[in-house]
Amino acid sequence: MLQILVEALAKTYRVAERAPGLAGALRGLVRRRWREVHALADVSFSLEAGELLAFIGPNGAGKSTTVKILSGILRPTSGRVEVGGLVPYEDRIRHVARIGVVFGQRSQLWWDLPVIDGFDLLADIYRVEPTRYRHRRDELVAMLRLEPLLDQPVRQLSLGQRMRAEFAAALLHDPAILFLDEPTIGLDAPSKLAVRAFVRRLNREQGVTVLLTTHDMHDVEALAERVIVIGQGRLLADGPFASLRAGVLAERRLHVDFAGPAPELDLPRVTVRARTERSLELAFDPTDIPAPKLIALITASHAVEDVHVDEPAIEEVIARFYDLHDAHEA
Amino acid sequence: MQALRPYLAAFRARFQLMLQYRAAALAGFATQCWWGVLRIMIFAAFYGVHAAAAPISLADAITYVWLGQALLALLPWVADPEIGQAVRSGGIGYDRLRPLDAYSYWYARTLGWMLARAAPRAALMALAAGLVLPLAGLGAWAWQPPPSLAAALLFVPAFALMTALGAAIVMLANIIVAASLNERGVNAVLTPLLIVFSGTLLPLDFFPDALRPFLHVQPFAGLVDIPFRIYFADLAGGAALQGLALQAGWTVVLIGLGRLAIDRTMRRLEMQGG
Amino acid sequence: MNALALYGRYAMTSLRAQAQYPAATLMLTAGHCAATAIEILGVFALFDRFGPVGGWTFGEAALFYALVNITFSLADLLTRGFEVFGTDFVRTGAFDRVLLRPRAAALQLAGHEVRLSRLGRFVQAFAVLVLASHLVPIDWDAAAVATALWAVAGGVALFGGILILQATLAFWTVESLEIAHVLTYGGVQAAQYPLNIYAAWFRRLLTFGVPLACVTYYPALAILNRPDPLGAPGWLLPIAPVAGFAFLGLSLLAWRAGMARYASTGS
Structure with missing residues (x-):
């Protein structure tokens, strides 16, 4: 079943330019010069339900712009996007209720609250039916070994512990698609392994579609059957990693x-x-x-x-x- | 000159950075116009009832308000936000690695921050309240020039000293931020003190007469009340010189205090390895 | 869970987080009380020096002061999420996280933080209200109390609308937004003096533009049982606060336009 469809996606930003030096700073006060930046130009791909795709590319290549469009935060300049039959940016609230997102660098939990209270609040935000919520929560707590952490305020968790809690938080509403943005950044080796094992299990056993962006090539090697390489807003390669390797090196x-x-x-x-x-x-x-x-x-x-x-x-x-x-x- | 180079560079870098915030400058200007109009309307209402009770004329009070709005960003409202950020990010450690005098280096940066925020707003305010208002036939509500050459000349050092004094006060706040690792407390105390005792809320002579001996000698008076009264020659001759001496005296004392405090703070930061 | 119940959950969450630092919360509240109380010093000093103005004594002016400050303190307590929207949400990218949740963004922001320390202003304003009640004196019968509560509700809606407009501005510029202080802090300052001391254009602005007078001055006249020196009809005085709710409605429309812009620029 086709789950994500991206056709001829393009996104253009306008950014202010600044001339160097004091004279430039003063001129900038009066008049600004603008430059167009093509963050994405003609990107197309599709994803079947249950696939695990890694999105890689150098910084500024357009990875996060693509993820933002797919998750409904950003509206593209042109092109067509459908995720699970919805256009994400047209139907934000319905769309985001069906996806989960984990940012490696940002938390969605409440800093001063015990982990469990944050989960409860998220269940209310996502309108998860109470018995389903308890079932799902217990399942995730077991899978991610969160039991001893539940009563601790988030600020007291180590980064590795926090990431485990973040994964649970992103999955409480049982999303069909999971977006992961650099999920292993800054983690120590055992935590990285734990995150990868969990994502693999989620994908294989529960059939969750996973779209991952990362700079850590070991994530790609360990997880992805399919890799999309993006550079300067264009799609450079799309296929299994082995064929990418064969083509280049x-x-x-x-x-x-x-x-x-x-x-x-x-x-x-x-x-x-x-x-x-x-x-x-x-x-x-x-x-x-x-x-x-x-x-x-x-x-x-x-x-x-x-x-x-x-x-x-x-x-x-x-x-x-x-x-x-x-x-x-x- | 060579010895001053790093400090001038620190000043210039900060000045240029702050000039980039065009929307902030325009927003600040609009805000200050509004506050100015509001204050002036309130003054006008009270002067309309009983002008004889006022210590200065309405025209002087209006000039006082516009000057205050123009130079608002030059006042030590809060500790330099960069210091708070550096403390939180640990970047303050880098400052200890530089072969510079820490006090002078921060002072230069703080000065650049204050002046760059104040300059565009002051220019716009002078244009609006000093030029546009009289041209629009609202001369009675305008920012007047100093009444005499002597007043104008005396205002030059008064202005320089109010800037130096303001930066010295911000420096004390900066040091407290660095020592306590928290800026909220300092700012919560500093801002209300400034509003009341500098003469920002009201010119100091508007407060009950019994308070004058105290209000006229405390350091915050050197930020607004004294320089502004020198500007419209309410303080002239010997009184003006006394005002300048008070500004200079407090500036020296507060810089001295800051230097003492920064040495102790830096030593403590070193011991903590912060 | 419906929107109102969810808002309640958010509020409780925020209060529990602050309860973890009771000493700090208490000190911030005390600091805020002291910092906001200095304005009454200015009002007092002017009345002390010049005597009554526009037919109002200090005691009556104190009622205007108390009413607008109580109103603003409650609005300020409830709308922290909008106030820090530019700096804490747009610039840091945290707003993306808000958009990733299947709820109205405005609701999530409203629930972001209920900031207890803002009650500092409430405390000092309430003290001034007690003082005013003695100085005038004010007869707090049921009608007066009801009018006051209704005025405060309208005022909270009005200030809430202003703060939503301030947040909306952050979609266009994430730089410092002190311009909005014109309407919040500036509005408080304007409304703490009786309206009739101002010039005509300014009175019209405060009645029809940003209807601060409708949520403070007119209902305060009704509480004092005084006719409007400027001749507003008596029946209008107690119903004027409805203008605050209208302003809030318009602000929410502007907020929607800002959301649409964010989706296309992502700035």
Whole structure:
């Protein structure tokens, strides 16, 4: 079932320009110059119910503008958006009752209130029927291990604890779609793992559609079957992460530890990326020369202690991708 | 000159930043016009009943009101909001890393903040109350120029001293904010003190006569009452010089107090590692 | 849960949060009481020096002062969310969070904070009311009390409308919005003197533009049992506060236009 439909979405802002220096500041008092910024230009994609999509791109690429339009906060300059059959910005109140949103950097809980009181208030705000609310709340409390935190004021929670509470708060009304904006930012490693495990479970077991924006490529790797890359307001790629990787940076890396000093190797279409006294890191394209063949070539002529093959880190792939599309931070 | 460079830079940066807030300046100007009109109407109503009871003429009272509205942003209403922000964000630690005299550095920034807020509003107010009103045939309600060259010349140091004194008071508030890590308390005390004792609520001589000996010597008088009365020559000659001396004296005392306090505060912040 | 019940929940939530810091709340209240009480000093000093004005003594002026300050203190208590809308919601992006909830934004803002410290103004104004009642003296029969309550209700609606307009302005500029103080604090100052001492254009503004006189001056005349020196008909005096509700209605229309603009600029 189609859940999100985005067609030819465009959003243009007008921003004031300021000339430098005191003279510029004085001139700005009298007359302002405006510049048009195309935050989004012709973005189209669609999302089936139950999908888990990661939205990535450099800062200022248009990710948050897209999320704001999808969540009904912002009206696009042109284009068509439908989420669950509603146009979000035309029908805000009905639309937002069906979605959940978690901002990694902002809280929706009440700073001075115990967690449980905030939940109760949200249930009233969202008009969740009381028995359903209790059931849902208990379920989330169990899943997120919130029991010991319920009576603490939010201000006393650690960031990791708070994020768990934020997730529960965003899901009390049982939304069909969950928007996550940098949900793991600033979290320590165990909390990041917990958040990822929870999101995966939510998606797989409860069928919640998830749209995630992030700068943390491990989030993408751990969660997303599908990735959309956006740069300077345009959609640059849309598909499984593996095909994105294959398109930009198909190379593999071979790490070799030698018994003696690392030799000078002269193999066609294989480059030496790094060397130490007794080891080499080689880059090669598996379509040119399969890994077993390359290993055989080396072990035939040199005493080798250990080898292993890996792929370029995901950060590297993405950075290369941005390079390729000239899509660095605007 | 070289020694002053960082302080001038701090002043200029803040001045330019504040000038950007065009809407704020216009909004401030509109607000001040309204308050001015309101005050003047209230004065006019009371003068209409019994003008002889007033310590200054209605024309002088009107000029007093317009001057006060024009220079409103130059008064020490609250601690510099940047200090509060720096305290909350921990950015105040960076100030300790700079090879500068902390008091002078903050003082320069505070001065830039106050002057940049005041300058566009004062210019607009002079235009509106000093020029437009007489041209519109409402000369009786206008901001009058000083009555004599002597008054005008005496107002120059009076103005400089009111600015310096105002900044010194803001500095004390800033230091209390840094020490207490909270700006609400300081501002809650400072603003009402300023309104009553500077002569912003009413020129100080409008209060019951018995209070004069006290009202005329306290530091806030140097912010509004004294310089403005020098402007329209209600204080002239020896009285004006006495007023200037009072402004200067309090400025020196308060800067001295601030310097003492900032050293202690900075040491405490260092010990806390704040 | 309907809007009114939800508002009640919001209010309780805010009060409980403040109850966690009782000492601070009490001190802020005391500070606010002292800070707002200085205006009566100004009124007193003028009457003390010049004597009665426009046919009014200090005692009667004190009734005007008390009425408008009581009204404003209650409005101020209830509308904190609108007052800090530009700085705390638009600029920080917290307004997006409001829009992500399936309730009217105005309702959520109204419920944002019930600020107890604002009762400081109420306390001093009430003390002035007691003083005025002795000085005049005022006969507080049922009709006078009802008129006063009705006037206060209309006044709270009027000031609420002004604060909503102030918040609406933040959709266009998130910079300092002291312009709105013209109507709130400036309005309080204007309305704490009797209307007939002002110039004609200003009286018209306070009656038909921003109808402050309708929620303070005219009902106060009814309480004092005095005819309007300017000749407003007697039957009008007690019903004038209805103008406050009309003003609130118009403000809410402007607020809607601002919401539409926010959705297209997101600024």
